[in-house]
Amino acid sequence: xxxxxxxxxGIVVGVGGIAPGLSGSVMLIILxxxxxxxxxIGTMFxxxxxxxxxxxxxxxxxxxxxxxxxxxxxxxxxxxEFTTRYLFLxxxxxxxxxxxxxxxxxxxxxRYVATIIAAAGLGLFLFSFNSSxxxxxxxxxxxxxxxxxxxxxxxxxxxxxxxxxxxxxxGLYELYVSSLANLNMPILLPAAAGLVIGAITVSIFMxxxxxxxxxxxxxxxxxxxxxxxxxxxxxxCVIASAGDxxxxxxxxxxxxAVSFYLGDIQGNNERLKKLFGKK
Numbered sequence: 001x002x003x004x005x006x007x008x009x010g011i012v013v014g015v016g017g018i019a020p021g022l023s024g025s026v027m028l029i030i031l032x033x034x035x036x037x038x039x040x041i042g043t044m045f046x047x048x049x050x051x052x053x054x055x056x057x058x059x060x061x062x063x064x065x066x067x068x069x070x071x072x073x074x075x076x077x078x079x080x081e082f083t084t085r086y087l088f089l090x091x092x093x094x095x096x097x098x099x100x101x102x103x104x105x106x107x108x109x110x111r112y113v114a115t116i117i118a119a120a121g122l123g124l125f126l127f128s129f130n131s132s133x134x135x136x137x138x139x140x141x142x143x144x145x146x147x148x149x150x151x152x153x154x155x156x157x158x159x160x161x162x163x164x165x166x167x168x169x170x171g172l173y174e175l176y177v178s179s180l181a182n183l184n185m186p187i188l189l190p191a192a193a194g195l196v197i198g199a200i201t202v203s204i205f206m207x208x209x210x211x212x213x214x215x216x217x218x219x220x221x222x223x224x225x226x227x228x229x230x231x232x233x234x235x236x237c238v239i240a241s242a243g244d245x246x247x248x249x250x251x252x253x254x255x256x257a258v259s260f261y262l263g264d265i266q267g268n269n270e271r272l273k274k275l276f277g278k279k
Contacts, residue, residue: 003057009033010061015069019088024062025159026225029218030098033058034159035210041203081236086248089232090255097260099225103218112219119223124230136171145187148172148179149194150201157202159221 016027028034040051076084155166167173179187209217
């Protein structure tokens with residue numbers, strides 16, 4: 001039963017991994033699985049059987065979520081981009097209270113508010129105002145191919161960091177997309193090695209930070225997450241009339257309601273029962 005629950009949660013994580021503005025790691029935090037997942041990867045061989053038993057259903061669910069919803073998201077973005085992006089904006093904003101609740105779980109003080117603001121400012125500078133730090137790499141050497149895999153792993157594991165934005169800043173995004181599209185094995189094989197190295201290294205590092213500096217670490221992560229919210233909408237989402245504004249607001253409200261409700265299904269079901277007088 002526990003494996004089935006983790007599989008279903010993995011599907012939600014997979015959807016978060018393909019939704020603009022979200023990430024699989026953010027969904028892991030909201031679902032209460034991030035610390036366990038990072039610890040399982042970072043200490044894989046210390047308790048191999050238990051770690052694998054935990055990770056396999058989650059990874060299978062993640063793959064299912066990506067396969068089931070990637071084409072749907074691509075279609076919606078191609079045909080109904082305005083509506084889809086504002087719905088996603090609502091979905092992302094709806095996760096903010098849940099994420100903040102997780103940040104405060106082990107205590108919270110005023111100094112962490114400053115940490116969140118500083119991290120958000122840094123994220124905006126790096127990801128929005130200075131999104132191309134390095135020239136694009138088109139013909140990588142072996143080390144650059146390995147770096148590609150490390151960057152993908154790191155940006156996937158650290159919550160609040162958008163993989164596409166990080167890869168673009170490092171000049172690796174076009175290389176990443178073209179290599180996958182063309183199955184360029186001389187690039188993908190070293191990248192796969194880098195992916196494994198990066199996943200284990202970053203997981204060990206994040207596990208250490210969370211254990212020693214839980215609130216500070218999650219405050220930085222939360223600030224970075226806030227900084228990428230504006231990237232959910234783009235130039236195709238310009239509001240040209242009052243009607244557009246009203247429709248966009250409706251999409252945001254709907255997305256927020258869905259996200260907030262799904263973040264605590266059991267608790268919200270109980271609240272609804274009390275609201276309507278059901279026992």
